[in-house]
Amino acid sequence: xxxxxxxxxxxxxxxxxxxxxxxxxxxxxxxxxxxxxxxxxxxxxxxxxxxxxxxxxxxxxxxxxxxxxxxxxxxxxxxxxxxxxxxxxxxxxxxxxxxxxxxxxxxxxxxxxxxxxxxxxxxxxxxxxxxxxxxxxxxxxxxxxxxxxxxxxxxxxxxxxxxxxxxxxxxxxxxxxxxxxxxxxxxxxxxxxxxxxxxxxxxxxxxxxxxxxxxxxxxxxxxxxxxxxxxxxxxxxxxxxxxxxxxxxxxxxxxxxxxxxxxxxxxxxxxxxxxxxxxxxxxxxxxxxxxxxxxxxxxxxxxxxxxxxxxxxxxxxxxxxxxxxxxxxxxxxxxxxxxxxxxxxxxxxxxxxxxxxxxxxxxxxxxxxxxxxxxxxxxxxxxxxxxxxxxxxxxxxxxxxxxxxxxxxxxxxxxxxxxxxxxxxxxxxxxxxxxxxxxxxxxxxxxxxxxxxxxxxxxxxxxxxxxxxxxxxxxxxxxxxxxxxxxxxxxxxxxxxxxxxxxxxxxxxxxxxxxxxxxxxxxxxxxxx
Numbered sequence: 001x002x003x004x005x006x007x008x009x010x011x012x013x014x015x016x017x018x019x020x021x022x023x024x025x026x027x028x029x030x031x032x033x034x035x036x037x038x039x040x041x042x043x044x045x046x047x048x049x050x051x052x053x054x055x056x057x058x059x060x061x062x063x064x065x066x067x068x069x070x071x072x073x074x075x076x077x078x079x080x081x082x083x084x085x086x087x088x089x090x091x092x093x094x095x096x097x098x099x100x101x102x103x104x105x106x107x108x109x110x111x112x113x114x115x116x117x118x119x120x121x122x123x124x125x126x127x128x129x130x131x132x133x134x135x136x137x138x139x140x141x142x143x144x145x146x147x148x149x150x151x152x153x154x155x156x157x158x159x160x161x162x163x164x165x166x167x168x169x170x171x172x173x174x175x176x177x178x179x180x181x182x183x184x185x186x187x188x189x190x191x192x193x194x195x196x197x198x199x200x201x202x203x204x205x206x207x208x209x210x211x212x213x214x215x216x217x218x219x220x221x222x223x224x225x226x227x228x229x230x231x232x233x234x235x236x237x238x239x240x241x242x243x244x245x246x247x248x249x250x251x252x253x254x255x256x257x258x259x260x261x262x263x264x265x266x267x268x269x270x271x272x273x274x275x276x277x278x279x280x281x282x283x284x285x286x287x288x289x290x291x292x293x294x295x296x297x298x299x300x301x302x303x304x305x306x307x308x309x310x311x312x313x314x315x316x317x318x319x320x321x322x323x324x325x326x327x328x329x330x331x332x333x334x335x336x337x338x339x340x341x342x343x344x345x346x347x348x349x350x351x352x353x354x355x356x357x358x359x360x361x362x363x364x365x366x367x368x369x370x371x372x373x374x375x376x377x378x379x380x381x382x383x384x385x386x387x388x389x390x391x392x393x394x395x396x397x398x399x400x401x402x403x404x405x406x407x408x409x410x411x412x413x414x415x416x417x418x419x420x421x422x423x424x425x426x427x428x429x430x431x432x433x434x435x436x437x438x439x440x441x442x443x444x445x446x447x448x449x450x451x452x453x454x455x456x457x458x459x460x461x462x463x464x465x466x467x468x469x470x471x472x473x474x475x476x477x478x479x480x481x482x483x484x485x486x487x488x489x490x491x492x493x494x495x496x497x498x499x500x501x502x503x504x505x506x507x508x509x510x511x512x513x514x515x516x517x518x519x520x521x522x523x524x525x526x527x528x529x
Contacts, residue, residue, distance in 0.1 A: 001149055002037040002044075003116040010088045010112050017086070018073050028072040032079045033113075035068045036060075036090060040115070041152070044204060045236040053197040057094055057106045065091075088112060118145065119204040119211075139181050139210060149208070150215045153236070154223075170221040173239060173446055175213050176252030179488035180206055183249035186489065202246055205237045209250060220250075228404045230424035231449055239446040239453070251445055251453055252488035257437075257463075258451035259429065260480040261295055263333050263422050266429075267384045268295060269476030274387045287383075290376035294329065295478055301373060302326070309368045315361070327358045328368060333381050335415040338369050388421060389414055425474070426450050432473050433481070436466045453486070 006029060014025040043058040052059065066080040083089045090113040095106035109115060151158060156165045166172075184206045187199050194202065209220050222234040234240055239247055259265065271288045285292055293301050302322050310321045328336075336354040359365040368374055392399050399405055400412040405420055407413045430452065434444055437454055440462055446453040458466065463481060470479045 001118055001152060002041045003118075004033040004037045004040075004090070005114045005116070006033065006090060007112045007114075010083070010090070013086060013088050014072075014082075017082070024072065028070050028079050032069040032083075033090075035070070036065060037115075038152075039065060042236075044117070044119070045153075045208065047205075047237075047241055048201065052106065053201065055094065055108065057108055059104050059106055060091075061104045062091075062093070062096075062107065117204070119207045120200050138207070139184060143214075146211045146215045149211045153208075153212065154221060166221075170223055171234070171447070173220045173222060173251075175209060175218055175220050175250055176488050177210065177213055177218055179252045180210060180246075180249050183246065183489040184210075202243060205242050206246060206250075208237045227423070229420045230427045232427075232447070240448050247446075248486045249489040251486055254445055254453050254455055254486045255457045256448075256451055256453045256484040256486060257433065257458065257481045258448075258484070259426065260482045261298065262426060262450040263330060264291060264294055264381075265478040265480065266422055266425055266476065267333065267381065267388075268292070268478045269474070270384060270387065274383060277387070288380050290373055291380045291384075293373070294377060295480075305368070305371050305373060308371045309359070309364050311364075314364065316364070324358055325368075328355060329374075329377070331355060331358060332374075332378055334419060335381075335385060338378070385414060385418055388418055392417055392421075429470055429474055429476075429479060432470045433466060436469055440466075457485070458483070 011025060011029055014029055018025050018028075039060040040058050043060055046059070048057070048059075051057070062080075066078050069078065069080045071077060072079050072082065089110055091107040092110055093105055094108050154170075156162070156169065159165075184203055187194065187202050187206075191199070212220050222238045223236065225233040225235050227233055239250065242250065268288065268291050271284045271291075275282050275284060275287055279287065302325055305325055306321050309325065310316055310318075314321070316324065331354040332338075334354075338355065355365055355369070359368055369378075399417055399420070405413055405416045407416075426449070430447070430450065434447070434452055437444055437452060437458070440458070442458070443455045444452050445455055463483070467479060467481055471477050
């Protein structure tokens with residue numbers, strides 16, 4: 001899907017070095033560009049990290065590129081190596097991958113190649129009318145290109161066993177195509193919420209979904225990727241990987257039910273067991289006051305910690321502060337290091353503690369970890385973590401030998417073991433929720449780890465019933481479900497909606513005047529001075 005065009009001098013150099021057989025240089029370079037283009041497409045489908053978007057970097061396996069990129073000449077030299085050795089490289093390393101860490105390289109395209117991405121659009125230099133025409137054509141696409149993308153994403157489904165593989169490998173999601181199309185138009189014309197790279201990323205993801213849906217009649221296929229830790233992820237673009245605003249546009253009118261403070265609620269479920277072993281007869285509330293405060297009155301706790309952490313002169317916007325604190329509390333509950341110093345891993349790459357990545361300002365981070373409520377919360381989380389590890393040693397010692405739950409040096413990782421236990425328990429709890437939802441004549445539209453999106457709202461009584469069922473079957477009284485309404489994206493421009501609202505107000509005022517009523521305040525047509 002991505003078209004790469006090398007500069008003419010690259011092909012000329014290759015022709016001079018390998019003049020025979022005829023057209024061998026052209027064929028070899030075309031194959032290499034096709035392989036590289038497919039890898040770049042996959043990298044974009046997986047999504048770029050913030051630093052990758054800023055620096056135009058792509059995460060690909062350079063060893064796979066070298067192996068699959070073809071050979072040339074009598075000595076069967078790898079074209080990837082020849083290009084690099086002769087000043088004709090199309091990609092350059094920015095961050096070399098590591099076999100030890102299982103990471104791929106981050107590369108950047110050189111000036112010797114240009115890239116055409118049919119999944120992106122740029123309307124910045126256009127008038128509104130031009131932009132809308134361009135977006136319409138972009139969204140519509142054509143049958144041939146849509147099928148080409150479908151075959152690229154789902155090569156297994158071109159054979160005779162496609163129907164069997166469909167259920168075996170993929171989850172299907174019904175997409176509100178009109179809502180998602182309207183969202184793309186808004187992102188590229190009216191929205192001022194996103195920078196250029198964010199617009200590009202959202203547009204690419206939405207276009208991928210729409211192109212697949214055009215080929216399948218409104219169904220998007222998500223390739224399942226089970227995790228050793230118990231969760232089910234999806235490869236590439238999915239309801240899990242896209243931003244929340246795009247997800248809502250994609251799914252339209254529906255309801256999301258998520259586990260409130262899920263990891264903390266899960267750990268708190270073991271509080272009474274800790275007390276039975278370490279302080280028989282003690283009160284759960286006395287021993288885990290900060291954790292219970294987080295679960296029962298999080299809004300007040302967050303407000304207090306925010307005031308203590310972020311001062312008036314903070315560079316972090318107020319609407320971001322609570323989100324960062326939520327991430328910080330979650331990181332702490334998973335055993336995030338409180339130190340502010342990073343370290344070098346065995347691959348030589350510098351790693352920063354999670355809290356450093358979340359609360360970047362060192363003074364704000366220091367205030368956060370010194371807050372009395374946060375300190376108490378950390379101490380209680382550590383008590384629960386230590387108890388969980390004690391139980392693993394007694395009841396599941398095989399976990400200590402599981403390579404997936406060890407550090408790179410081969411030692412048991414407390415954080416990984418806790419994450420493994422949590423994700424398996426989370427999956428079990430959400431299975432209970434899903435079964436109860438479907439039994440209530442509602443349909444699960446999408447799964448997002450600790451949340452489900454369903455077609456119809458749960459009434460208060462049914463929601464409470466499902467919560468109780470989940471609590472009883474897992475033995476954890478702290479599970480709760482949060483509720484979020486999704487609304488399909490409206491294709492009507494904002495100024496039209498505003499004018500319609502003004503028109504309704506005018507009509508109401510005229511009707512009131514006709515009945516002899518004179519308003520005391522200025523009408524929408526009056527000037528206030």
